[in-house]
Amino acid sequence: MTFSSCALRGRLAGLALAALLAAPPAVAAELPELKIDLAQTTVSGISSGAFMAVQLGVAHSASVRGVAATAGGPYFCALDDALGGASVDRAIGRCMQGDPAYRAQPIDAAQLARMVAATRGWGAKGEIDPPEGLARQTVWIFHGYNDGVVKKPVSDALRAWYTAFTPAGQVFYKDELPAGHAQISAACADRPDGACNVCAQTGGRFINACAEPGQPGALYDAAGAALQLFYGPLRRTPTAALGGKLESFEQAPFIRGRSGSPVPPARIAMGDTGYVYVPPACRAGEPCRLHIAFHGCQQDAGSLGQAFATTAGFNEWADAGRIVVLYPQARKTLPDPLGRTPANPMGCWDWWGYNDFLHDPGAGTYARKAGVQIAAVWRMAERLAGAGGRSAPAGGAQPALTVVDRSASQAALAWTPVAGATAYVVERSEAGGAPQRRARVEAARVSWVDDGLRPGSAYRYTLRPLLGEVEGMPSAPVELRTAAVPPACDPYFSLSRGAPVTRTGRPTRAVCP
Missing domain, CATH: 2.60.40.10 (Immunoglobulins)
Known part of the structure; x- marks a missing residue:
């Protein structure tokens, strides 16, 4: 089912959602208050989570010091195309470019300039933090050359968008691994439950293991690369020796509607339950830092349970690094006739405005501080940082x-x-x-x-x-x-079939080596 066909299911969805919205929350745990320096916050995401990480990093650039985006695109990529649901197809064609069912539309210089101008304009109005904060951020971008969902020109455009705000010495772009559309993890291989896909695969849990070129037997560690680029050298704890605990918490207390009043999480396509990994030192009251990790489409708790939170690879670097990892959760929703839930059948984060459908006269509220998902996640971050604290690494006499x-x-x-x-x-x-x-x-x-x-x-x-x-x-x-130049590769993926296809839409198992 495509994004634009969801409205046809409204009547059936309404019957199911009436019970969903009335159901009591699944958990009663509260998000802890810890000694966290909110100004040391970093964010990451895969796919829709990458778009969300960029959005949060822009909206709160005064606090966010690092952004990692796997298979994502530039800020406000959807432009006005999703305004009132007018042309979600066009937004998909521009910001993903890999499904032959949606005509690919290159992100040209004029469109990129509009995205940059929107950032500056919203910053001047106070709808996001002043864009000058982006000059202090460190950015890590990843694109696997077998990714047929979000094509390389989209990630290229993300890098180009950052050149308007962030110095080149603070932006790293990795694009030479044969990865499919997935979170690349060195931790999923530690699990006995088949959590890993092979590197070039797209599908399943969208969590892949890729060999580290030039290091026989080693796996590429995306989480470690990003977190160390943000925070400096860290020590990885083996999965089996993790001392911290993944805790579930109730997301409902952080959910507000456009009016600011509490609403059930389903009304903004967020799950009832979120997760947070708390290292032992942070639980004991020591000053810590915060990383927010956004899952991708079809990786929400309703689809994978805790799999993303336990196998994405961040906890292993966070444990000894005194980094709390927040895993907020989106959810799958279908629209109902009363407009109580948005069209989000794949459990994606809102990067095209599904929460602003027929409500936002100017397009883009979802990408600003007032966006209901951004606001909810930032309330979670503020709760975690409620006990205050500053985290500064100790300095030595000689740099390592x-x-x-x-x-x-x-x-x-x-x-x-x-x-x-x-x-x-x-x-x-x-x-x-x-x-x-x-x-x-x-x-x-x-x-x-x-x-x-x-x-x-x-x-x-x-x-x-x-x-x-x-x-x-x-x-x-x-x-x-340095690595070798990646081979020329032109993969495609059908969203409706959930499988790789050729440029003409025929099923295929071919991948680039």
Whole structure:
């Protein structure tokens, strides 16, 4: 069933939803109040969750310091096409581009300029945080070249959108793995219940395991790459040794309608139950940070239970890193004749305006602070941070530099901070040449992205802290080899069939190597 055909099911949906809206909540647990520095918040998402992560990161850019988007597109990608449900098909054609049933519409320069202008305009009106906050964010973007749901030009447009606001040294884009449309996880392989798809697959739980190129037997760890780019080097806890606990909580107390009055979660396509992973140190009252992880379509609790929250890969890095991970939940809904629920048959987060259907005269409320889902999730974040607290990593005398990710043209570096450092200097050498100064990075940052590298080439990096104008002890050098350029690949996926297809819509099992 496509998004635009859902209204035809309204009468049947109304009968089921009347009972749903009247049902008591499934859980009674409360979201805890912890010592969390809200200004250290980061967000991530896959597919519709990637769009949602970008939306939340833009709406609350004064607090959100990092955004990770797997298979997502630029902010306000739907533009006016979903206004009043007028042309959701066109929004899908622009912001996904992979289903032959919806004519692909490239995101051109004029449309990208409108998305940028909307961001600036809403920021000037106070409907989102001032866009200047985006200049402080770190961004990690992922696209697998076997992804036929959200095609590469959409992720390319997301990267292009960020160039209007965020310095290039803070944006990393990985696109050379043969992944399908999925959350790429090194943790799902630790589970005995078949949680992992193979790397190139699209479907199932949409959680895939991909080999780490150049490291035999190792899996690519998307969660670790993103979180370390945001927070600096972290230690991964093996899944079996996790000390924290995944807790369920009732989402209803955080749900409000457009008027601000409480409404049942189903009315804005959110689930009754959400999840939060709390490391032992955070539960014991130590200062911590918050990461918000948005699932994708068909990954909500009603579809997968706790599978996304337990296998996406974030908990393993959060446990020793004192990072609380919030897993808010959307839900599948069908419209009823009284307009009590939106059309969201796949349990997606709202990136095209289904919660604003026939209500928003200007389009885009869903992507601003007033968007009912954004507001609900941010209330959850504020509750978690209710006990206050500041989390600052301890500084040493010498930085520990590490490579957290690489692509064919970029290297993502992260380091432990140095006490008293006023800035950091990154030096690079190649092929036995002398080190060359590449960047001066402000003291508050713990990562930097080098761009314009040659594919399949070796590089060596050193980090030098500055204490005023005096150089401190340099880091030990780190070496890396950039990845190969990904092959030309043109995958497609039918939303109605839930299966890969050719450009002409024929079923296929072919994947790019």
